[in-house]
Amino acid sequence: MEDKKILFSAVQPSGILTIGNYLGAIKNWKNLQNDYNSIFSGADLHTLTVKQDPQTLRANSYQLAALFLACGLDPEKSIIFMQSHVPAHAELAWVLNTITYPGELSRMTQFKDKSQKHQENINMGLMDYPVLMAADILLYNTELVPIGADQKQHLELARDLAIRFNGRFGELFKVPEPYFGKTATRVMSLQEPTKKMSKSDANLNSFISMDDDKDTIIRKFKRAVTDSDNKIIFSEDKPGISNLLTIYSAFRGISIKEAEAEFEGKGYGDFKVKVGETVADVIDPIRQEKNRILSDKTYIDAVLKDGAERASRIAYKVLSKVYKKVGLLPRSR
Numbered sequence: 001m002e003d004k005k006i007l008f009s010a011v012q013p014s015g016i017l018t019i020g021n022y023l024g025a026i027k028n029w030k031n032l033q034n035d036y037n038s039i040f041s042g043a044d045l046h047t048l049t050v051k052q053d054p055q056t057l058r059a060n061s062y063q064l065a066a067l068f069l070a071c072g073l074d075p076e077k078s079i080i081f082m083q084s085h086v087p088a089h090a091e092l093a094w095v096l097n098t099i100t101y102p103g104e105l106s107r108m109t110q111f112k113d114k115s116q117k118h119q120e121n122i123n124m125g126l127m128d129y130p131v132l133m134a135a136d137i138l139l140y141n142t143e144l145v146p147i148g149a150d151q152k153q154h155l156e157l158a159r160d161l162a163i164r165f166n167g168r169f170g171e172l173f174k175v176p177e178p179y180f181g182k183t184a185t186r187v188m189s190l191q192e193p194t195k196k197m198s199k200s201d202a203n204l205n206s207f208i209s210m211d212d213d214k215d216t217i218i219r220k221f222k223r224a225v226t227d228s229d230n231k232i233i234f235s236e237d238k239p240g241i242s243n244l245l246t247i248y249s250a251f252r253g254i255s256i257k258e259a260e261a262e263f264e265g266k267g268y269g270d271f272k273v274k275v276g277e278t279v280a281d282v283i284d285p286i287r288q289e290k291n292r293i294l295s296d297k298t299y300i301d302a303v304l305k306d307g308a309e310r311a312s313r314i315a316y317k318v319l320s321k322v323y324k325k326v327g328l329l330p331r332s333r
Ligand code: LTN
Pocket: 008, 009, 010, 011, 012, 043, 046, 132, 133, 136, 137, 145, 146, 147, 151
């Protein structure tokens, strides 16, 4: 690999993604892969921490891999693989577990939220989630980790564990930095614009999935909740309109100010249709390309196999240094 900084990120194959996930992660990855040695993973082991139907998980993993490719992640430029295909992730997580304190994990916001949400299945994996994520990151001497704000605490743990390990066993891990991107796009629900857009929302009109077709997208935007003063400006007391402006400007690659100027004097009806069309113009081709790629599982398997091989080569070099540092015997070859 060329002498560029190493960047690692991952998404869980836990079902359809929304335009929030797209704007928050994969859209930016496409550009980052030119500037960094980029490694992108489907975090399938993480997905097991909440109940999964095995068949659905398999389908979702193919969906995610195909979406990565359809969004422009390039297997020639980046390493694209499934976490479970590189056992070093689970192996490093074990070692990191031995330097992690239960209190560090039990006070994680996401653990507390998910424990609330899945009271029937509070398992050790759910609590250990951030340690596996630390392993994902540290295995590749990662310097940069593109993440959303919700993963900040987890990245902080990865940094703490890197520093703790280095302190105890000698310099080895790079201490990773978060990468939040230029604009923090926080996409809100179309129905309750004070809540984050979520694919698990019972109201299907509240989110745009990466699987929605053009008509569905436009219909959902037409139904988006706004207010009644008919001014298209970004303002705290206009969460609905502000959200639509955020989405529009992110998809157009323009500033909120420019978007406001474009719609000055226009009505909400026209505005909503325009936002819908703009989003659909980007999302619809991605969906079609994703479905085309999905029809060729052999191709996806080949991409993931190559990715896993390349990832393994890096990961096992680091893992064997970890094993040596902690005092495990070298394996004779
Ligand atoms: N927890 C992340 C997904 C994830 C990840 C990672 C992100 C798993 N491993 C390593 C960055 C680096 C999420 O759910 N967004």
